[in-house]
Amino acid sequence: MKRVLVCLSVCSLFLLSSCSTQLTRVKPYQRGNLANPLMAGNDPLFTAMSMHVYFSREASFGGGGVGGGGCGCN
Amino acid sequence: MKFIIRIISIACLSLPLAHSAEPAVGSALPSLSGLLPGGTLPKTSGKVVLVDFWASWCAPCKASFVTMAKLHQKYAAKGLVIIGIGVDDEPKDYAAFVANHKVGFTLVHDAKQSAAGFFNPPTMPSSYLVDRSGKIRHIHKGFKGAKSEAEYIQEIEALLAQ
Numbered sequence: 001m002k003r004v005l006v007c008l009s010v011c012s013l014f015l016l017s018s019c020s021t022q023l024t025r026v027k028p029y030q031r032g033n034l035a036n037p038l039m040a041g042n043d044p045l046f047t048a049m050s051m052h053v054y055f056s057r058e059a060s061f062g063g064g065g066v067g068g069g070g071c072g073c074n
Numbered sequence: 075m076k077f078i079i080r081i082i083s084i085a086c087l088s089l090p091l092a093h094s095a096e097p098a099v100g101s102a103l104p105s106l107s108g109l110l111p112g113g114t115l116p117k118t119s120g121k122v123v124l125v126d127f128w129a130s131w132c133a134p135c136k137a138s139f140v141t142m143a144k145l146h147q148k149y150a151a152k153g154l155v156i157i158g159i160g161v162d163d164e165p166k167d168y169a170a171f172v173a174n175h176k177v178g179f180t181l182v183h184d185a186k187q188s189a190a191g192f193f194n195p196p197t198m199p200s201s202y203l204v205d206r207s208g209k210i211r212h213i214h215k216g217f218k219g220a221k222s223e224a225e226y227i228q229e230i231e232a233l234l235a236q
Contacts, residue, residue: 027190027191027194028195028196028197028198028200029127029129029161029187029190029195029198030187031131031198032129032131032162032163032164032167033163035129035131035132036131
């Protein structure tokens with residue numbers, strides 16, 4: 001039993017230390033893609049398109065507002 | 075058995091420490107020509123050197139360029155050398171930024187991010203101010219407008235006077 005515990009602890013030490021050094025950490029100088037404005041998710045064109053699709057498809061339930069008849073033309 | 079476990083655990087725990095060899099205050103500036111092969115670098119021996127890491131996607135870096143240009147204009151004749159190291163992944167982004175920001179000091183592209191990997195700048199931008207003997211004296215993390223500019227001026231004047 002003791003031997004199993006020792007083996008487990010040694011294995012876990014190995015695994016944990018490997019995790020700590022081999023985790024992929026994005027360095028500040030590697031954040032070019034993350035700094036792209038598209039990554040912020042507030043692209044006005046994309047938001048406008050998404051909203052249009054949403055209120056057109058869900059118009060029978062009022063779309064993004066309270067009215068609407070389902071024609072998708074507003 | 076206990077001895078072996080101790081050895082293994084010490085080895086495991088010391089692995090992360092083996093990576094902490096980046097330049098710090100008091101250490102010598104490494105050879106930039108070795109880290110930036112192909113880059114045209116000015117002579118730095120006996121000069122006060124400001125090594126600045128920047129990127130085209132980094133807004134504070136753009137703001138810092140105005141200050142860097144001012145510092146270059148004011149202190150280049152007195153012995154200040156500024157080296158701006160661009161760390162962009164895309165060469166076209168780097169080239170576009172350089173074309174739009176005409177500055178008098180040296181700009182080089184760290185295309186393979188080998189210099190950035192070695193220095194491991196803690197933020198973008200980060201700059202390393204080096205004295206005439208080649209020792210790093212100050213590390214600036216980020217750029218905070220007029221506050222940073224005042225700090226740069228004070229530190230550069232002190233190092234130039236030495």
